Amino acid sequence: MSQLIHPTARIGRDVRIGHFTLIEEGAVLGDNVTVGNHVTIHSDTVIGNGSVIDDHTVVGRWPRPAKTSTVKVDADLSELVIGEECTIGANTVLYRGSYIGREVLVADQSFIREKCTIDNRVVIGRGVALENQVKVGSRTKIQSNAYITAYSRVEEDVFIAPGVVTTNDNFMGRTEERFKSVQGPIVKRRARIGGGAILLPGVVVAQECFIAAGAVVNRDTEPAMVYVGVPAHALRPVPERELMRE
Structure with a gap:
């Protein structure tokens, strides 16, 4: 058979x-x-x-988490x-x-x-990892080998390039204090995240932001601005021709 x-x-x-x-x-x-x-x-x-x-x-x-995992399986999932x-x-x-x-x-x-x-x-690209309790809005594209950490929120019409990494734990697994502050990034509508960029825990990438390749975002951004560098800083406004229309 x-x-x-x-x-x-x-x-x-x-x-x-x-x-x-x-x-x-x-x-x-x-x-x-x-x-x-x-x-x-x-x-x-x-x-x-x-x-x-x-x-x-x-x-x-x-799900079958490790015995040492902080994730608890809901019996009535x-x-x-x-x-x-x-x-x-x-x-x-x-x-x-x-x-x-x-x-x-x-x-x-x-x-x-x-x-x-x-x-x-x-669109979820090849080799993408979406951890638990992630929300992804309509028409968003997450390209190959991106990592979307637990408790992240990605809104509508977002573009996430290959190799983007998101994080949710400033203590990297140490101290009990971390349980009170674990939070993934929030990527607002129509934002674009360049290849290999890193979003640190809890940051908010504002609507229509452009995060350049390789940037490290360690604080909230302003809408419709281009951010570059490590740590990321505002470079200039997003050109008017690149903004999405309602």
């Missing part, structure tokens, strides 16, 4: 399922879903109409929901308890932790 499908799983019309794929109890696959080879769809996962799950992908898995017309690339891992909207691309070898919310038409 090349497939193992639990009898309680609900499979829609015209669904294509590849070889050596496991679909666990309570999973729901909408109409016209395509599932590749060697895929694991964990219990209760919901996949919307027309979505594609590529080879060797794991969706809806329970909700199911993973993948919206309609999404593409989930090969070798990706998506955890239970997250919500992915319509027409989202999650490229190969990316992973999305639990309790994340990704709105419609978002």
Whole structure:
């Protein structure tokens, strides 16, 4: 038998399922879903109409933190929901308890932790890591190998270039004091973050900001300004022609 499908799983019309794929109890696959080879769809996962799950992908898995981890697993974590017309690339891992909207691309070898919310038409590039409790607004693009730390918020129409790193802990794992101040960055609507930039814990990147490649942002920024350097400082306003129109 090349497939193992639990009898309680609900499979829609015209669904294509590849070889050596496991679909666990309570999973729901909408109409016209395509599932590749060697895929694991964990219990209760919901996949919307027309979505594609590529080879060797794991969706809806329970988190299993280390014994020393500060993350506690919610015993009643909700199911993973993948919206309609999404593409989930090969070798990706998506955890239970997250919500992915319509027409989202999650490229190969990316992973999305639990309790994340990704709105419609978002692009998650190859090898991107989204830690737990991250929110990503509609039409945002997060390019290859970016790291979005836990408790970050990225709003609508944001561009995050390859290799961007975000952080959320000024104490880097030491002292009990850190638990009171762990906070990821907030990237406001239409901001652009250049390749290899670093956003420090809790900073707010204002609307329409342009953060140059390699900059280190250690404080809140002003709207529609270009920031460069280490630490980042304001260089000039963003040209009028580059601002997005309503």
